Amino acid sequence: MADASSRRDFLKVSALGLGAMGAHPSALAANAWPLPANSQASDISIWVTGGEKRFASGTPIHWQEAVKRNTGEVVEVDPAKRHQEILGFGAAFTDSSCYMFNQLAGPTRDALFHELFRPSEMGLNVCRTCIGSSDCSASPYTYDSGSEDRQLARFAIDHDREYILPMLRQARQVNPDLFLFSSPWSPPGWMKWNLSLLGGSMNRNYLPDYARYLVKFLQAYESEGVPVQAITTQNEVDTDQHGQMPACVWAQEAEVEFVGDYLGPMLEKEKLATKIWLVDHNYSLWGRAVCELQDRDVRRYANGIAWHCYSGTADMIDQVHDAFPDAAMHFTEGGGLITDRDHMEDWAKWAAVFGAALRHWCRSVTAWNLALDENGGPKIGPYPCCPLVTVDSRTRELGRTGLYWALSHYARKIRRGAVRIGSHTQARDLEHVAVQNPDGERILVLANSGAERNVQVRQGESSATVVLPQNSVATLAWK
Numbered sequence: 042m043a044d045a046s047s048r049r050d051f052l053k054v055s056a057l058g059l060g061a062m063g064a065h066p067s068a069l070a071a072n073a074w075p076l077p078a079n080s081q082a083s084d085i086s087i088w089v090t091g092g093e094k095r096f097a098s099g100t101p102i103h104w105q106e107a108v109k110r111n112t113g114e115v116v117e118v119d120p121a122k123r124h125q126e127i128l129g130f131g132a133a134f135t136d137s138s139c140y141m142f143n144q145l146a147g148p149t150r151d152a153l154f155h156e157l158f159r160p161s162e163m164g165l166n167v168c169r170t171c172i173g174s175s176d177c178s179a180s181p182y183t184y185d186s187g188s189e190d191r192q193l194a195r196f197a198i199d200h201d202r203e204y205i206l207p208m209l210r211q212a213r214q215v216n217p218d219l220f221l222f223s224s225p226w227s228p229p230g231w232m233k234w235n236l237s238l239l240g241g242s243m244n245r246n247y248l249p250d251y252a253r254y255l256v257k258f259l260q261a262y263e264s265e266g267v268p269v270q271a272i273t274t275q276n277e278v279d280t281d282q283h284g285q286m287p288a289c290v291w292a293q294e295a296e297v298e299f300v301g302d303y304l305g306p307m308l309e310k311e312k313l314a315t316k317i318w319l320v321d322h323n324y325s326l327w328g329r330a331v332c333e334l335q336d337r338d339v340r341r342y343a344n345g346i347a348w349h350c351y352s353g354t355a356d357m358i359d360q361v362h363d364a365f366p367d368a369a370m371h372f373t374e375g376g377g378l379i380t381d382r383d384h385m386e387d388w389a390k391w392a393a394v395f396g397a398a399l400r401h402w403c404r405s406v407t408a409w410n411l412a413l414d415e416n417g418g419p420k421i422g423p424y425p426c427c428p429l430v431t432v433d434s435r436t437r438e439l440g441r442t443g444l445y446w447a448l449s450h451y452a453r454k455i456r457r458g459a460v461r462i463g464s465h466t467q468a469r470d471l472e473h474v475a476v477q478n479p480d481g482e483r484i485l486v487l488a489n490s491g492a493e494r495n496v497q498v499r500q501g502e503s504s505a506t507v508v509l510p511q512n513s514v515a516t517l518a519w520k
Contacts, residue, residue, distance in 0.1 A: 144432065166457060427442055
């Protein structure tokens with residue numbers, strides 16, 4: 042998790058900055074219609090969150106012949122332009138999230154997991170786990186005894202057997218297609234120069250030992266019936282969080298050496314199919330991503346880049362994609378603070394963040410914590426994070442935040458294997474992303490961070506007018 046000042050700066054500018062970023066770099070050409078009229082297109086189904094509505098189904102919208110004039114309140118969808126394939130959407134099974142799930146009565150948890158993971162419901166299918174403790178943990182822990190053990194003779198995942206692994210197994214029972222990726226916040230303290238989980242930097246003398254540590258984690262999870270499909274080398278590689286929480290700084294050359302000389306070869310030797318994703322931090326580190334992918338050994342073993350949104354803008358991903366178009370991009374963390382006054386209604390802000398990530402080549406979107414208590418805990422670090430779902434620590438009452446509703450507008454209607462298609466606009470404060478599902482259904486998500494407006498959606502020579510309330514998100518679907 043990024044430090045509080047950068048997170049707050051990000052939240053202040055996100056509504057304006059991402060809306061402006063949504064504009065296509067070239068003006069929409071008047072009378073330019075790349076597709077023929079589609080008189081057979083179905084009516085548009087629509088779901089809206091805004092005001093008192095929460096993913097509420099609206100009256101179907103009819104297609105009409107488009108008025109061929111250029112206007113800023115237009116979103117043009119071009120199915121002929123096909124981009125990346127979508128893997129899915131989700132959030133993080135942190136220690137704290139699993140702890141809060143474990144506090145729920147069985148029937149309540151069953152109903153919540155049905156809502157979150159069942160493919161016919163929200164259908165979350167790409168989720169993150171933590172390798173050892175993060176800032177969102179009930180207590181600090183690793184999988185060793187805390188003292189130097191280069192043979193890892195005392196390695197054990199006993200901590201995770203109490204409530205983390207049971208929650209992961211239950212989620213995968215509800216959704217067998219759940220894709221898990223795992224991230225470490227810190228190596229064991231004895232592998233770092235400060236000999237602590239909190240802050241500090243990696244001691245490169247222990248790179249081979251740490252590679253074995255991560256491989257043993259993957260093997261242990263697989264033996265528990267919870268295989269992990271991808272791993273990132275370090276959460277937020279360039280911050281030690283001022284020593285306030287589990288964290289570790291990795292020099293760029295250390296990450297290159299670790300992946301190319303140790304972790305990659307060891308995964309290969311142990312015949313583990315787990316993918317490696319690099320960086321796992323902010324868009325502003327796009328230069329680091331390019332440099333790491335330029336290393337031949339890294340490229341042999343690492344197939345993707347993991348991004349956070351707290352610094353920089355999503356269009357910075359384009360620099361990496363242009364240099365390495367076969368590298369997979371994934372949005373692996375985004376979330377605000379539960380102390381933010383609008384955290385229950387900031388759905389347009391977060392929907393804009395997610396839409397921008399998708400429009401700039403990300404194949405998946407994973408928000409931060411799935412569940413925390415009403416104070417953003419339990420936690421080790423100083424940041425009271427905002428989850429998808431709040432669990433009252435006394436009454437166990439559930440609440441659904443703006444982050445939850447933002448993610449719903451993507452996860453409930455975009456299927457794994459969907460392909461992003463072209464979408465363009467000149468409108469400000471209006472983020473957009475369009476995909477085509479494997480069954481041919483087209484989905485357009487619109488995040489309106491501005492005032493109420495009428496937006497014309499155009500496809501070929503057909504158009505439809507959509508009314509977007511102030512601070513709203515709309516998901517449109519048609520065939």
